[in-house]
Amino acid sequence: MIKIALPAGDLRGSVAGLLASAGLRVEGYGEGSRSYRLSVLDSESLTTRVFRERDIPIQVALGNYDLGICRLAWVKELQARFMRQPIVPLSDLRIAPSKLFMAGAERASEGALLSGPTVRIASEYPNLANAFACAARLPQYRVQAVWGAAEAYPPEDADCVMITARDVDELHKRHGLRALFHMLDNSTWLIGNASALAAKDVSSVLNSLLSLSGGPGNLPEVRLPSPPSKEDGAKKAAPARETLRLAVPDGHQQRHVVEALRESGLTFDGYTDGQSVRRPASGIEGLEVKVIRPHDMAALVATGEMDIAVTGRDCLLEHRYAFPSTPVMELLDLSRGQYNLSAVVSEDLPASTIGEALEYWRGQGKPTIRIAAEFPATADHYARSCHFWRYQVIPISGASEGFVPEDADLLIEGTETGKTLVENRLKVIDLLYRSTTCVIANQNADRDGRRSEVFAQVLGMLGRAAGAEKSL
Secondary structure, three states: OEEEEEEOHHHHHHHHHHHHHOOOOEOOOOOOOOOOEEEEOOOOOEEEEEEOHHHHHHHHHHOOOOEEEEEHHHHHHHHHHOOOOOEEEEEEOOOOOEEEEEEEEOOOOHHHHHOOOOEEEEEOOHHHHHHHHHHOOOOOEEEEEOOOOHHHOOOOOOOEEEEEEOOHHHHHHHHOEEEEEEEEEEOEEEEEEHHHHHHOOOHHHHHHHHHHHOOOOOOOOOOOOOOOOOOOOOOOOOOOOOOEEEEEEOHHHHHHHHHHHHHHOOOOEEEEOOEEEEEEEOOOOOEEEEEEOHHHHHHHHHOOOOOEEEEEHHHHHHHHHHOOOOOEEEEEEOOOOOEEEEEEEEOOOOOOOHHHHHHHHHHOOOOOEEEEEOOHHHHHHHHHHOOOOOEEEEEOOOOHHHOOOOOOOEEEEEEOOOHHHHHOOEEEEEEEEEEOEEEEEEOOOOOOHHHHHHHHHHHHHHHOOOOOEOOO
């Protein structure tokens, strides 16, 4: 059996069309099926599974899948930290070509990377960002690993970002950024596991896809900067900030937060149910607002980039489990966007509690329990609290329901109606906690003068939409 990992997201349509042209018709894939295990029509020797792109090189490297399709940047991101992984780039499929840039704000220059006391780099590709910083000999730097929307970080929260775009013009017109360094020619590639390629006959799939792509193609390499000269400028101290900075979320939490803001009397021009500009006007003197991913907020509050943020309790607890001494704390529970964070297993598992599941796995002689989770620190905390004994946490980026039971024994997953679980033959076996939208801040933050006044004003207004209020 040949196992193929396919990408979710914006590549679905193009990849489905390519596969169909090669005679590999994956049922429901191009139509966006909510099932993550999809059959290949007229073939009993192929099986597919849909993943978020960044997870595909990991699954192929582990040998869970023989072949995978994803953009090359995700392969390079894995190899930047784990160079000896058995991943073989087989062919450029010439889908969604783009470039990986190090970019900065519109007025930034390459020399500006060395102008601050600490160079802040935000990216979904933290391993490549670290390689860039080392090659550039940055004496002090901090890589902020983000879940997305990296383009929103410069100039306030990052000096530069590593980001993909079709070209320099798109980088400028769509994101308002200036290209500082071109790191990689990115495209969608077919990749394989070296051991599987040696042990299995995958020629039927390879020959079909290679005939459409025109052959293997040249493998682009990551470009890294040369070390700077001594004359590249002296460091400058960062100016003191006088404004209060508030982070509000994009994505599925946005409509809940917009509703809470409306009830509290806060309205931000450009942040509504159907609109989300990255820097909406606050209407309050001394208050800056930025729209970012909720997963990234706790870290920015901890480092002082943000003063106050509206995020999910799941994101806050993940941060606190990873950094137990963090100064970030919850101030208000807005009681919006609630869902259960649960332990999920295959519906075929003969157990109804986590204790029964552990007893069953141990009785089967299972040496290691595999846990897949978008919140790996939470999964680790849960496993230790429940005395799993030997376990392995598999960090994932989404499309999670398809991991159990082939690639994980247990899944830490958010559940609302449970419909997707039923469609993927899964069941809830334990409840970790109920998550909700909350307001967070740094309990050790130094707020004085006007910033303190604005903080009290904003917190007081948000308290109108909350059931209870806490004070620093």
